[in-house]
Each structure stands twice: as structure tokens, then as C-alpha cells.
Amino acid sequence: MTKAAACHNGLPSAYLQKLNRQKRAPYGFLGIFFLLSMVPFICRNDYYVHVMIAIFYTVIYTSTYRFILRTGQFHFGAHAFIGIGAYASVLLVTRAGWSFWAAMPAAGIIAAVCALIVGFPILRLKGIYFAIITWGLGDTLRFVYMRFKNPFGGALGIFSIPGPNPITIPGVGVIDFSQKSHYYILALALMMLTLYVLYRLERSRIGLVFGAIREGDQLARAIGINIMNYKVLAFAVCSGLAAMGGSFYAHYTYYISPQDFTVLLTIYLAIYTVVGGQDSYFGAIVGTVVLSLAGEIFAGYSHYQLIMYSTFMIVVLLFLPQGLVSFPRYIARLFVGNSANEVKGKGNESALT
Amino acid sequence: MELHELVQNVVNAISIGSIYALLALGLTLLFSIMDILFFAHGAMYMLGAYATYYFCTKFGWNYFVAIPLVILLIGTFGTLIEKGLFRPIRNDHVAIIFLGIALNWFLESAGFIVFGLRPKPVASAFPGKLQFLGSTISWERAVVVIIGMIAVFSLYFFLMRSRLGLGLRAFAEDPEAAELQGISNDHVCSLGFFIGCGLAALAGLLVAPIFIITPAMGSHAVLISLLVIGLGGLGSIPGALLSAFIIGSIESFGTAYLGANITWGLIFIFVVVFLTIRPTGILGVERE
Numbered sequence: 001m002t003k004a005a006a007c008h009n010g011l012p013s014a015y016l017q018k019l020n021r022q023k024r025a026p027y028g029f030l031g032i033f034f035l036l037s038m039v040p041f042i043c044r045n046d047y048y049v050h051v052m053i054a055i056f057y058t059v060i061y062t063s064t065y066r067f068i069l070r071t072g073q074f075h076f077g078a079h080a081f082i083g084i085g086a087y088a089s090v091l092l093v094t095r096a097g098w099s100f101w102a103a104m105p106a107a108g109i110i111a112a113v114c115a116l117i118v119g120f121p122i123l124r125l126k127g128i129y130f131a132i133i134t135w136g137l138g139d140t141l142r143f144v145y146m147r148f149k150n151p152f153g154g155a156l157g158i159f160s161i162p163g164p165n166p167i168t169i170p171g172v173g174v175i176d177f178s179q180k181s182h183y184y185i186l187a188l189a190l191m192m193l194t195l196y197v198l199y200r201l202e203r204s205r206i207g208l209v210f211g212a213i214r215e216g217d218q219l220a221r222a223i224g225i226n227i228m229n230y231k232v233l234a235f236a237v238c239s240g241l242a243a244m245g246g247s248f249y250a251h252y253t254y255y256i257s258p259q260d261f262t263v264l265l266t267i268y269l270a271i272y273t274v275v276g277g278q279d280s281y282f283g284a285i286v287g288t289v290v291l292s293l294a295g296e297i298f299a300g301y302s303h304y305q306l307i308m309y310s311t312f313m314i315v316v317l318l319f320l321p322q323g324l325v326s327f328p329r330y331i332a333r334l335f336v337g338n339s340a341n342e343v344k345g346k347g348n349e350s351a352l353t
Numbered sequence: 354m355e356l357h358e359l360v361q362n363v364v365n366a367i368s369i370g371s372i373y374a375l376l377a378l379g380l381t382l383l384f385s386i387m388d389i390l391f392f393a394h395g396a397m398y399m400l401g402a403y404a405t406y407y408f409c410t411k412f413g414w415n416y417f418v419a420i421p422l423v424i425l426l427i428g429t430f431g432t433l434i435e436k437g438l439f440r441p442i443r444n445d446h447v448a449i450i451f452l453g454i455a456l457n458w459f460l461e462s463a464g465f466i467v468f469g470l471r472p473k474p475v476a477s478a479f480p481g482k483l484q485f486l487g488s489t490i491s492w493e494r495a496v497v498v499i500i501g502m503i504a505v506f507s508l509y510f511f512l513m514r515s516r517l518g519l520g521l522r523a524f525a526e527d528p529e530a531a532e533l534q535g536i537s538n539d540h541v542c543s544l545g546f547f548i549g550c551g552l553a554a555l556a557g558l559l560v561a562p563i564f565i566i567t568p569a570m571g572s573h574a575v576l577i578s579l580l581v582i583g584l585g586g587l588g589s590i591p592g593a594l595l596s597a598f599i600i601g602s603i604e605s606f607g608t609a610y611l612g613a614n615i616t617w618g619l620i621f622i623f624v625v626v627f628l629t630i631r632p633t634g635i636l637g638v639e640r641e
Contacts, residue, residue, distance in 0.1 A: 133628050303466050
């Protein structure tokens with residue numbers, strides 16, 4: 001099936017259905033949150049919990065990255081904003097003496113403001129130019145971190161970052177972040193918050209506008225959509241959310257250095273997104289979970305890991321252009337013929353088989 | 354600043370600029386003909402350097418025998434990649450970029466496993482130094498400049514004066530019209546990939562005795578050449594040459610007076626600011 005066919009489902013009835021679904025969405029997200037938050041109390045192995053935490057903050061990065069890709073911008077500088085978030089929150093905590101709970105949202109706001117400032121000039125660029133410029137931005141920041149030892153710690157990075165401050169939750173007790181499970185809950189909450197914001201953005205009128213911008217921004221402009229404002233909005237919101245993920249990463253690993261925020265980070269995000277499927281909301285999540293789990297097989301052998309990732313990506317690009325999320329549909333089509341597609345109402349593709 | 358210092362910096366700028374120009378040449382050629390950004394260019398460059406290492410250092414062949422062999426080898430490899438991987442998704446530009454990224458990192462990590470982590474040396478084919486107005490340049494760097502110039506001019510004459518070059522340019526102008534005139538799209542793409550990968554291999558060949566060869570050199574190179582062709586204007590060969598020398602000059606003078614790290618930061622800021630003000634690069638044209 002073609003890419004265009006998958007996106008043209010913005011019929012009024014479908015739209016109303018979506019709005020209906022959206023009203024129930026908060027309960028769904030809360031339910032998933034409570035289900036997943038039980039995991040560390042059932043499975044007490046720290047290693048598994050750590051893998052889950054890594055998946056959670058990577059899902060934050062990946063789904064925000066995918067959202068920017070969906071506005072038609074070939075983003076190559078996700079590492080810039082994740083880095084801003086991590087450094088800003090660490091400096092606020094260690095230098096200015098803020099509490100982590102204030103520093104993390106502040107880091108997100110700082111990154112969003114940075115995205116807002118650079119967004120207006122650079123979001124006019126398209127395609128490869130945008131890729132080059134965002135990548136250049138990220139690497140400029142990396143050189144800034146390396147050059148200025150005083151606040152940023154130079155090439156060695158910042159050591160012994162304090163963990164989040166203990167908090168007391170009525171009815172639960174004191175959470176002092178001495179165990180992995182505490183970080184687990186925090187990462188999970190952050191991820192669900194990010195996913196919920198992105199869900200609301202995507203399944204709202206704004207989401208439809210983004211689809212219109214991607215399919216043809218001149219047409220969108222012609223019907224009176226201010227595409228610049230929408231693009232900058234998506235860029236700023238996603239960068240801010242990713243920066244909060246970066247802030248969590250810094251306080252979880254206790255150590256950040258400029259080497260953590262190289263272009264390779266963005267490339268990993270691109271691989272996760274493409275393998276999972278760019279067109280689907282769940283694509284980025286599926287890609288991150290599958291590849292992170294598969295990557296754990298080769299943990300410690302980064303070259304074999306990258307070989308596996310890139311093989312995955314090549315195979316998906318050649319045989320499953322819509323990513324792993326379309327795999328069940330692909331299998332269904334193999335066995336049932338084309339009827340599986342017609343049920344979903346994704347257009348008339350009977351000519352395919 | 355003394356005169357010989359100035360001359361030395363200019364000489365360095367030209368030598369760095371020609372290396373960057375050679376690196377960017379194949380990439381910008383592929384972009385101008387087929388409108389695709391071939392990320393695995395860096396991997397081809399890395400493979401070219403390693404092929405030189407195997408031919409010259411391991412087998413002990415003459416450097417000049419290795420030049421055509423390496424170019425043929427990597428060019429053929431590029432053609433095979435085009436036939437096997439790129440042809441099925443040729444019309445999807447975003448997928449092609451991601452495919453190139455995946456291929457680049459696949460070949461790089463495969464290179465780490467096959468060739469090992471230790472950097473490899475290649476003995477210089479042109480030992481000795483050249484004195485010029487009180488500045489010193491090693492012969493191998495001078496050879497890079499000379500062969501780079503020869504490559505640029507032969508590419509120019511190939512594109513402008515030969516029948517095949519005419520076909521490539523016709524394809525770049527309008528693929529469908531070219532096909533109606535009997536120019537096979539498949540052949541054009543194969544030829545384009547052959548030339549592009551051959552140029553990457555040539556860059557690897559020439560750079561092998563100067564730099565240290567590691568599998569990671571490819572992704573570094575592709576990022577530099579992206580900066581170069583972005584600054585010069587995508588798909589513009591003269592623009593790429595010009596911006597290669599601009600970036601070479603900034604690097605040469607910056608490293609001499611400010612230090613290496615901050616120079617790269619400056620280059621990035623320069624490119625970012627320039628592209629923000631003039632989004633088509635120095636000599637680029639508005640596309641679509």
C-alpha cells in the first residue's frame with residue numbers, strides 16, 4: 001500500500017470517532033501507567049529494571065523525534081536539545097542549588113525556548129539543509145561544552161551528579177531514589193506524560209494540520225494555515241519534552257559528557273523510528289522496545305549491535321516500508337489475501353494482489 | 354605575522370581544501386544527478402583507504418598499480434549496492450537517505466570487526482618535502498592537490514564534453530524526458546554510483562598515506578563533506594569546490610591562531626549562520 005493512502009483517513013466521521021476516543025484516552029494512559037508501575041515490585045532483578053528505564057527515556061527521545069519528522073522536517077539535531085536539557089538541569093542543581101523537581105521542568109522550558117529562538121529562522125529550510133543545520137547546531141554545542149571548562153566541565157564532562165531530591169508521597173511514604181524502582185516510576189511517569197502530550201497533539205486538530213503540512217505545505221498555506229507557527233510549536237514542544245528526558249538521563253546516570261550527545265544519538269533515534277514505522281504513533285515505541293531488547297543481546301559489543309541495527313533498518317526499508325508496526329498487516333495479507341486491508345478501510349488496494 | 358607563516362597557512366589551506374573537495378565531489382555529483390544524498394559515501398572512502406592498505410602494505414604492490422584497481426573495485430561495489438538496495442526504493446527520497454545512513458553504519462561496524470580496532474599505516478609513495486617561499490609542504494600533500502585538480506577537470510570534461518556525460522546531465526534535468534529520448538535510467542544510476550563511489554575511493558587512496566586509517570574515518574568524512582556541500586549549495590560542483598577551500602582556509606588559519614577545538618566550533622557556527630541567511634548555499638539554486 002502506498003504512503004498516501006495511509007494518511008487520507010481524515011473523514012468527518014473518522015474524525016468524530018477519534019474525538020470520542022480522545023475523551024477516554026486519559027484513563028487508558030493512567031491504566032497503562034499503573035500496570036507498568038507494578039513491574040519492578042514483581043521482578044526484583046535490577047538489570048531488567050535498568051533495561052526498562054533505558055527503554056523509557058529512549059521512548060521519550062524517539063517519539064518526540066518522530067513527531068518532528070512527521071511535520072516534514074528532516075531533523076538531525078535531537079542530540080542538541082537533549083544535551084541542553086541535561087546540561088541545564090545539572091547546572092541548575094549543582095551550581096544554582098535548585099531542587100531537581102524544579103530543575104527538570106526548567107530544563108525543558110529552557111530547551112523549548114532555545115528551540116523557539118532557533119526555530120523561526122531554521123524551520124524555513126527544508127530537506128537536507130535542515131538536516132545539515134540542525135546537526136551543525138548540535139555539534140556546535142558539543143564544541144561549546146568541550147571548550148568551556150568552567151560551567152560545562154570540558155571534554156571530561158560533569159561527575160557525581162546528585163540524584164533527584166527525596167520526596168514524600170502521602171500514603172506511600174518517602175521516595176529517596178536509593179533503589180532502581182524509584183527511578184523506574186519517575187521514568188515511567190515522564191514517558192507517559194510525554195506520550196500523552198504527543199497523543200493529544202497528534203489526535204487533535206493540530207495533528208491534522210501537521211499531516212496537511214507534511215503532505216503539501218504550499219497547499220496547507222493556501223487554505224490559510226500559518227505553517228511556520230505550527231512547525232515552530234511542534235519543534236519547541238518536542239524539544240522541551242526530549243530535554244526533560246535528557247535531564248532525567250543525567251540524574252539517573254550521575255555522569256554526562258559531551259560524548260553522550262553526539263550525532264550518533266540522533267542516528268540511533270532515526271533507526272528506532274524508521275524500524276518501528278514513521279507513520280504510526282506506536283511506531284517509535286515499537287521500534288525502540290524491539291531494538292533496545294534485541295540490542296541487549298549484544299550489550300557490550302557495540303559494533304555487533306550497530307550491525308544488527310543497520311541490518312534491521314535495511315531490511316525494514318526494503319521490505320516493510322511502514323515499519324514493524326505494519327508487520328501483522330503484512331502477515332495477514334500473506335495469508336488472507338487483501339481482505340485484511342479492506343476491513344481497516346485504508347482505501348481501495350484490491351489492485352495490489 | 355611573518356610572510357613565511359602566511360604562505361605556510363595558505364599552503365595548508367589549499368592542501369586541506371583539496372582533500373575536502375575530493376571528499377565532497379562524489380557526494381555532490383550523486384546529489385546533482387540523482388537528487389539523493391548517499392550517506393554511505395564515507396564508508397566507500399573508508400573502504401578505499403583500506404583497499405590501499407591491503408594492496409600497498411600487505412601485498413607490497415606499487416602505489417600507481419593500486420590506484421586504478423582500487424577505483425574499479427570500489428566503483429563496482431557501489432554499482433552492486435545501487436542495483437541491489439537502492440533501485441527498489443529509488444523514488445522514495447527519505448527512505449533513500451535512511452538507507453544510506455544504515456549502510457554507512459553497517460559498513461563501519463563491519464569494518465571494525467573485519468579490519469580490527471588498531472589504526473593501519475600506509476607507507477608514503479612520495480617521501481620528501483618541498484620548499485616554497487620559506488614554507489614547507491610534503492610531497493604527498495602536493496600530490497593530493499595535483500591529482501585532485503586532475504580529477505576535478507577530467508570530471509568536468511566528462512560531464513560537459515562526452516556523450517555519457519550528456520546523458521547524465523539530461524537525466525539530472527528531467528529523468529522522464531531523458532528516458533523518452535532513450536536514456537536508460539538504470540544505466541544512468543549505475544554509472545552515477547560507479548563514478549561517485551570511485552571518487553570516494555580516490556579520496557581514500559590519496560588520503561591513506563597522510564591520515565591514519567581507522568574504520569571510523571568514514572562517518573567523520575561524510576559529516577565534513579555534508580558541511581562542504583551544504584555550504585557550497587547542494588548539487589553544485591563549483592560551489593562544493595569553493596566551499597571546500599573556504600572551510601580549508603578557516604581550519605588552517607583557525608588552528609594556527611586559535612586552536613583546533615574552537616576552530617571546528619567556528620566552522621559549524623559559520624555554516625549554520627550562513628545557511629540560515631542564505632538557505633541555498635553559496636552557489637546553489639532553488640530546487641522544486
